[in-house]
Amino acid sequence: MSGRVKLVSEIEKIMRNIEQIRNIGIIAHVDHGKTTTSDSLLAAAGIISERIAGEALVLDYLTVEKQRGITVKSANISLYHEYGGKPYVINLIDTPGHVDFSGRVTRSLRVLDGAIVVVDAVEGVMTQTETVIRQALEERVRPILFINKVDRLIKELKLSPDKIQQRFVEIIKEVNGLIDLYAEPEFRKKWKLDPAQGMVAFGSAKDKWGITIPAARKKGVTFKDIIAAYNKGKDAIAELSRTIPLHESLLDMVIKFIPNPREAQSYRIPKIWKGDINSEIGQAMLKADPEGPLVFFINDVRVEKAGLVATGRVFSGTLRHGEEVYLIGAGKRSRVLQVSLYMGPFREVTKEIPAGNIAAVMGLQDVRAGETVVGVGYEDKAAPFESLRYVSEPVVTIAIQPKTLQDLPKMIDALKKLTIEDPNLVLKINEETGEYLLSGMGPLHLEIALTLLKDKFGVEVTASPPIVVYRETVRASSEVFEGKSPNKHNKLYISVEPLNKETIELIQRGVITEDQDPRERAKILRDKAGWDYDEARRIWAIDENINVFVDKTTGVQYLRDVKDTIIAGFRLAMREGPLAAEPVRGVKVILHDAVIHEDPVHRGPAQLYPATRNAIWAGILTAKPTLLEPLQKLDIRAPMDYLSEIAAVLARKRGRILNVDAQGPIARITAEVPVAESFDLAGELRSATAGRAFWGVEFSGWAPVPEQMLPDLIRKIRERKGLPPEPPSVDDLIGP
Numbered sequence: 001m002s003g004r005v006k007l008v009s010e011i012e013k014i015m016r017n018i019e020q021i022r023n024i025g026i027i028a029h030v031d032h033g034k035t036t037t038s039d040s041l042l043a044a045a046g047i048i049s050e051r052i053a054g055e056a057l058v059l060d061y062l063t064v065e066k067q068r069g070i071t072v073k074s075a076n077i078s079l080y081h082e083y084g085g086k087p088y089v090i091n092l093i094d095t096p097g098h099v100d101f102s103g104r105v106t107r108s109l110r111v112l113d114g115a116i117v118v119v120d121a122v123e124g125v126m127t128q129t130e131t132v133i134r135q136a137l138e139e140r141v142r143p144i145l146f147i148n149k150v151d152r153l154i155k156e157l158k159l160s161p162d163k164i165q166q167r168f169v170e171i172i173k174e175v176n177g178l179i180d181l182y183a184e185p186e187f188r189k190k191w192k193l194d195p196a197q198g199m200v201a202f203g204s205a206k207d208k209w210g211i212t213i214p215a216a217r218k219k220g221v222t223f224k225d226i227i228a229a230y231n232k233g234k235d236a237i238a239e240l241s242r243t244i245p246l247h248e249s250l251l252d253m254v255i256k257f258i259p260n261p262r263e264a265q266s267y268r269i270p271k272i273w274k275g276d277i278n279s280e281i282g283q284a285m286l287k288a289d290p291e292g293p294l295v296f297f298i299n300d301v302r303v304e305k306a307g308l309v310a311t312g313r314v315f316s317g318t319l320r321h322g323e324e325v326y327l328i329g330a331g332k333r334s335r336v337l338q339v340s341l342y343m344g345p346f347r348e349v350t351k352e353i354p355a356g357n358i359a360a361v362m363g364l365q366d367v368r369a370g371e372t373v374v375g376v377g378y379e380d381k382a383a384p385f386e387s388l389r390y391v392s393e394p395v396v397t398i399a400i401q402p403k404t405l406q407d408l409p410k411m412i413d414a415l416k417k418l419t420i421e422d423p424n425l426v427l428k429i430n431e432e433t434g435e436y437l438l439s440g441m442g443p444l445h446l447e448i449a450l451t452l453l454k455d456k457f458g459v460e461v462t463a464s465p466p467i468v469v470y471r472e473t474v475r476a477s478s479e480v481f482e483g484k485s486p487n488k489h490n491k492l493y494i495s496v497e498p499l500n501k502e503t504i505e506l507i508q509r510g511v512i513t514e515d516q517d518p519r520e521r522a523k524i525l526r527d528k529a530g531w532d533y534d535e536a537r538r539i540w541a542i543d544e545n546i547n548v549f550v551d552k553t554t555g556v557q558y559l560r561d562v563k564d565t566i567i568a569g570f571r572l573a574m575r576e577g578p579l580a581a582e583p584v585r586g587v588k589v590i591l592h593d594a595v596i597h598e599d600p601v602h603r604g605p606a607q608l609y610p611a612t613r614n615a616i617w618a619g620i621l622t623a624k625p626t627l628l629e630p631l632q633k634l635d636i637r638a639p640m641d642y643l644s645e646i647a648a649v650l651a652r653k654r655g656r657i658l659n660v661d662a663q664g665p666i667a668r669i670t671a672e673v674p675v676a677e678s679f680d681l682a683g684e685l686r687s688a689t690a691g692r693a694f695w696g697v698e699f700s701g702w703a704p705v706p707e708q709m710l711p712d713l714i715r716k717i718r719e720r721k722g723l724p725p726e727p728p729s730v731d732d733l734i735g736p
Contacts, residue, residue, distance in 0.1 A: 011341065012076050013307070014089045016263050018288055018356045022254050023313065025093045027136060028118035029126040031698055033148040036205040037118055040246045041079055041092060063685050073610055076300075076311055076358055078341050081251040088255055091358040109139045110272060110385065111299045111313035111358060114258030116250060117143045117175065118205075121167060122152045124663075125174040127635035127696035133175065137182040140268045142191055144199050144257050146176055146250060153205040154230045161223040172200055186267075192658075199257055201249045207237050210246030212253060219244060244442065261356030262288040273315075275383030281374070284316040290354035292316040294325065294375035295363075297385050301369050303417040309347070310367045311360045317375060319359050320352045325373050328384045331368040333376065337363025357413050361422070394426045394439035395630035395675055395699065398446050399464040401436065407459050414457035417451055425449055430721070439469055441699070442632075443679060468630065468676040471545065471585035471702055472577030474498050474623035479590050481734055483615025485607035489597040492566070492611050493675065496619035499548060499586045502529035507546045514542040540591075541567045545583045547574045550590045558596040558603070565605050566591070569612030578617040579625055579719040585702065586628075616731040621730055626704045627713060629674050633658075633700035636669040636685070638693035643667050645688040653677035653684075654706075672700055 014020050028034040042520035081089040093108050109115070115136045119129055134145055147168055153159045159167065176192050183191055193199045195213050203210025221244055229236035269277070269285045274280050284292025294317030298310045321339045326332070340347035341361045353359040364373065372384040392464045402411045415438065419425045426439040440446040442600060443466050479691060484491055506512040506529060512521055522536035540563065541549040549570045572590060577584040597603045634655070640645060640662065646669060650657060655673035662668075673681065678697075685693050705713055715725050 002396075011080060013348055014080075014087050015357050016290070016354055018290075018354075018502065019260050020086060021261055021356050021585075022088065022090045022114065022258050023093075023112050023261060023264075023356075023358060024090060024114045024116060024254055024258055025112045025141075026118060027115045027132040027143075029107075029120070029123070029128040029132075030538045032118050032120040032123065032126075032129070033205045034118050037116070037146060037148065037246070037250070037629050038077075038092065040205050040208050040210075040585065041090075041250060042077065058356070076360070078358070079251070081247075081255065083252055083255045087301045088251075089357075090251060090254055093358070108299060109136055109141050110297060112136075112139075112141050113261060113264035113268070114142045114254065116146050116254070117544040118146050118148050119171055119175070120149045120152075121147050121171070122149060122157065123251055123637065123694060124171050125178070126635065126637075127698055129175075130178055131698055133178045133320050134182045137179065137184075137187075140187070140264075140271050142187075142258055142264075143175070143179065143193075144201075145193050145254055146201045146203070146205075146210065147171055148203065148205050150202050150226070151207055151230065153689055154227050161227065162696070164223055168195070168200075168202060196476050198253060199252055201246075203244075203246050203249065205246060208246050209237070209244050210239040210249040211244045212249050215244065215252070239670055265356075269315070273383065273385055279381060281316065281378060281382050284355075287316075289316055290318050290353045290356075292355070293378045293382075294319060294323075294373070296359070296373040297381065298367060298371045298373065299369060301367055301420055303420060307362055307366060308364065308420070309360055309362055310364050310371070311358065312373075314353055314355050314357055314359055316355050318354045319361065324376050325364070326376050326379045327364065327367060328374060328379075328382060329368060330371065332366065334364045334366070336361055351461065394424060395469050396440060396442055396446060397428075397439040397467045397469050398450075399435040399437055399467070400450070400461045403460045403462055410457065411453070411459045411461060414453055414459050417457070418452060422449075442675075442697075466679065467720070468674075470580065470582045470624060470630075470705070470713075472579045472582050472620065473584065473586045473628055473704075474620055474625050475704075478619035478622040478623040481615045481618040481730075483611040483613070483734060485603070485611040487597075487602055487607055490607055490611055491595040491600045492591060492608075492615050493593040494612070494615035494619060495590050495592065496616060497588050497590070498623075499546065499588050500529060503531070503548070503588075504546050504586050507542060507548075510541065541570060543571050543574050545574060545585045547584055547587045547589065550588060552590055552592055553594055556594045556596065558598060559594055561600070562603055562608055565603075565608045566612055568605065569609040570616065572609060573613040573616040577625075578621055578733075579627060580714045581721055581723060582627065582717065587620070589619070617728070617731045618730045619731075620725065626707075627709060628702035629676060631672045631700040631703050632675055632678055632697045632699055633693055634669070634671045634673055634681075636671065636693055636695040637663075637666055638669070638689050640665055640667045642689040642693065643669070646685065646693065649681070649684050649688050653681060672703075674703075682707050 026034045026037055042493055052331065077092050079092055081088050081090055093112060117129065117133060119125060133143060153164050160320060172193055172195060179191055180188060198212040198214040201210045201212050226240065229240045229449045265288045266286050273285065277286065279297060281293050285295055295315045295320055296312055297315060298312035300311040302309045319336065319338060324333055324335050327334055338349060338361065339351065339353055340349045341353065347360050372382065374382040402408050415427050419427050424441055428437045430437055438449060439444060440449060446466065450461060450463060453461060475498060478495050480493050480495045481493055482493055489585055503525065506524065512524060518537050518539065521539065522533050525531035525536040526533045535550055535552065538551050539548055540551050549567060575585040576582065636646060647657060650671050651672065653673050654677050655671050657669060659670040660667055685695065714727065719724055
């Protein structure tokens, strides 16, 4: 224990010297050994005993993670390492690898400068490896590579030293191919992995050894020696972990190739922060100035017994205990009651944390992941960090209720806390049926949320089978419909049409947002999506499901006064569309003309909401409406002999094969499958390939439901929601 206490004081001393700080994460495909790699690093820091490091999975401190052996939360820890006679602090953030948690990965990357990409030596680069590398490069996070599970090449595949090196070359080539593809031009060459320089480590996290080419030369270790150690058995492998310990190779590599926070912020801030770079705050962040104005970005919020704990990175200034700060997202002041740094699952209290470091804070009420915290007095001068874009969308829903009715208030409270910790979980209450609906990224995501409800909050629930969430959209333009308010004093003339692919993509990527300058937005839409500049300038709203509201009216009296009410009506209409009360996606709504009553009493929400909704819904119902279903992309590796069996499984699941690539005796199959068909897919693939296939999945996008399935699906969804089996008609909405 004394070692850990001593370590905290050591870290506090070094934290002030920014050249001696590194902020890193470990990213990988699920099961490639990220958490075991983290544990080897922890053991080296003397924070847990080396004996149990391989088995302990210390960063997986939630029981659900231990049971499943997958990482759900991003944990944080500060490590101490000496290199070239100098002490360093390495802030390590463990990120989830499972696709169902990719939102958490994105948030972790925002606070990192570098990432160790872990790749299984046998499986190689998988779909999620590609996804996390792409996400890292989008955030200007520099990747270095650790090829893990080399013991499998020796013990399972019995490869010769030459064949092992050939395998390494293939993996490095593939990762460099991704850097070529996704890195921005100025980083492409510099960040390419050169194993000769020591940018790649090879090893076994489970057996706690690892080596880079320069280190192997220096220590006189060859692959023949490593193979010999495995042939000799346990003692020889243990000796290997003492001669070439994994932590030494990895942490040396981090210090050598990952930039310090000041260097990294000089090129990362212009990309990840949308404020004025020439302002006082912009300049302080570029230099990671501990004396500058405080800017603290929160990437994770946890609910602990003592209250909310927010973790994030200090980009500028110094975070101090007792100081008042301003939360830009929440729009309010709050006081920092406690500042601490992370040590595994533990937090060690400290008085202050300067720029460049990762900090944990208590006392900030109303805080959410993605919040930007600034010093008081900078409320108007600081822009928030651009809103985080998640790679996936919550597409699977379950209805839940507590097993015992008196647990209902406890369940609601626990669910609210879970959604604070994980913004990718969405909780809705169906007012009509009184059901509590929880949506997530996939069946696993929801299963883990339910386990957390039970283990962490003591609430047992019963859940419905998972329901897939659909979207409604249109495939044609509608005529203009008149929406009348119930009192007949207000009339809105509205049409709808599909948004083009380019616009949807720009909104999805966060290039186009609701709150950006209308002129800048109009210019981008004109140049990149073919919009008329004047029409684009008149966008009133962009909602969360990628729908756009455009005002094309001229000279309508009192319209400005009711603008916010009409926008709110538009948002409500899009939240639940007319076909099946599912969210609407990818629709442009155009207001052509309006008649607004002069008396505010006659034009409130009760009048304008129905007028807006009915006209929009009538438009949707006459513009070739359809449902979109979520698709998953599969990346399957299996022996060539099983190709036809896999194709048959995919065909039964309405899947389509996008690509087949032969890699020796192994086939790599890329395919797309509707989420609705994917619930028992794992079992079917396993039995079709005698357990010899392995695969990764990620959210792929939305596609129209096949025409022949549409009427039946709409009826089923409506019945499940307690709605009349048929959608409303245009006459129902706006009269004959």
